[in-house]
Amino acid sequence: MKKKSLILAISVLLASCNHEAEQKEESSPRLAESKEMVTEMATISEDFKIEDIEVSSADIGDFPFLNLPTGLQAANVLEKNFDVCFFPLDGRMVPFEGRLYKANVVASQGEDYSKRYFEKSIEEYLLAIGAVKVFDGEITKEEYERYHRKDPNKGGAGDMGYWDQHIHFYVVRSKDNGNIYIQYTSNNAGGQLNILQETVFEQTITKITSDKIADDLAEKGKAILYINFDTEKSNLTAEGKEVVKEITAALHKDKSLKISIDGHTDNTGDATHNKRLSQDRAEAVVDHIILDGISQDRLIAKGFGSSNPLFSNDTEQNKAKNRRVELVKIN
Incomplete structure (x- = not known):
């Protein structure tokens, strides 16, 4: 019997640029259910010992x-x-x-x-x-x-x-x-x-830091971020504001740094609406950075909607990767 290899690729992202349902704290029933599952998995060995199988x-x-x-x-x-x-x-x-x-x-x-x-x-x-x-x-x-x-x-x-x-x-x-x-x-x-x-679960979520942003801009000329906004709005959530603070910190450390803040969406919904939303969100990020003391002449806001996807919009995982904010270094 022939065996075939199936190659899987999946990314876990913290947030999205135009996510329809932003992540929030789980309700207590959901937390209880999660704890129950963890407990159940931890007690598997009482009834079934994998070591007994050759x-x-x-x-x-x-x-x-x-x-x-x-x-x-x-x-x-x-x-x-x-x-x-x-x-x-x-x-x-x-x-x-x-x-x-x-x-x-x-x-x-x-x-x-x-x-x-x-x-x-x-x-x-x-x-x-x-x-x-x-x-x-x-x-x-x-x-x-x-x-x-x-x-x-x-x-x-x-x-x-x-x-x-x-x-x-x-x-x-x-x-x-x-x-x-x-x-x-x-x-x-x-x-x-x-x-x-x-397999053993591997945690891939890491905190976005000003040092990482600065390193990406220096090495690649670009930093890709996933910033939380209110659903279908340009209002930054508390988590989104924390990410923007790290962008500001990177700009404070390098006084010569100028960046374009580019908003991107997936292809869900109306293209004109998505472009407008991505522009509004990019401008919202710029506004918060200016409030933190960065000169406006170091910043540009651009909205691209769904016109520049990183991946094909054929799965929910790929759509999530396309909902992003890119920081692009201006020379």
């Missing part, structure tokens, strides 16, 4: 480590560089975190779907690479109602974990790729497949 030295290729058998294809694929997925342990859906692949499985054009063919193909391959079956059955309706509101990945690709689904759950402890969790289910019309490669 390490496999099989060459399993690249993520997601298996392709579909001939005559079947993936549809509505979901891929995340880091996320959570729930797997059944003794009938209880338990969250695991890592690199995630989820897909619906359907027949290729001109082929008929066979539940037996899909399940037998996956099972024999998993066993051949040293996977161990840890669950084979259904969860209760009560268990579904308990956990399903916590699952952020329901509603599209590879949905699994309903009380009327027969779930097959396997674990591979790969010598080269770490712990890998695979679950699948099927009926006579099609199947679902979930694969998670367990």
Whole structure:
């Protein structure tokens, strides 16, 4: 069976230039739910010890480590560089975190779907690479109602974990790729497949500082920032004002520095509106910098709307990258 490599690219951004829903403090119910999930993950080892599964030295290729058998294809694929997925342990859906692949499985054009063919193909391959079956059955309706509101990945690709689904759950402890969790289910019309490669979360959020801004301007001639504004307005939020203070500090340190403050949006909505909004926001940043004692003749405000994207606006992640403020050094 051939193995294919799926390359994932995803960025986590702090804020956006014209984000429809700016990040705010989570409500106490949401915080409680988050704490509950962390506690649940921390107690997994009481019921399931990954160390009890023998390490496999099989060459399993690249993520997601298996392709579909001939005559079947993936549809509505979901891929995340880091996320959570729930797997059944003794009938209880338990969250695991890592690199995630989820897909619906359907027949290729001109082929008929066979539940037996899909399940037998996956099972024999998993066993051949040293996977161990840890669950084979259904969860209760009560268990579904308990956990399903916590699952952020329901509603599209590879949905699994309903009380009327027969779930097959396997674990591979790969010598080269770490712990890998695979679950699948099927009926006579099609199947679902979930694969998670367990990884440790890496924090990528860092504080924007005047030194970093100055370094970027000196080395690249440009600094890309993500500044919070009120939704569909040019009013800076408290977080946005903190970022602007760092811009001002960089300008105070280098008295000769002049910059253009360029506002950018994604392509959502009316182009004329987006250009006007990006101009207003760039001017709002300039106004706050002037209030902090920087001369206006060192600053220019420009709004480009969606005309200069960094990435194609084909995903929400890429749109978030395009919603930005750029500081461009003026020579």
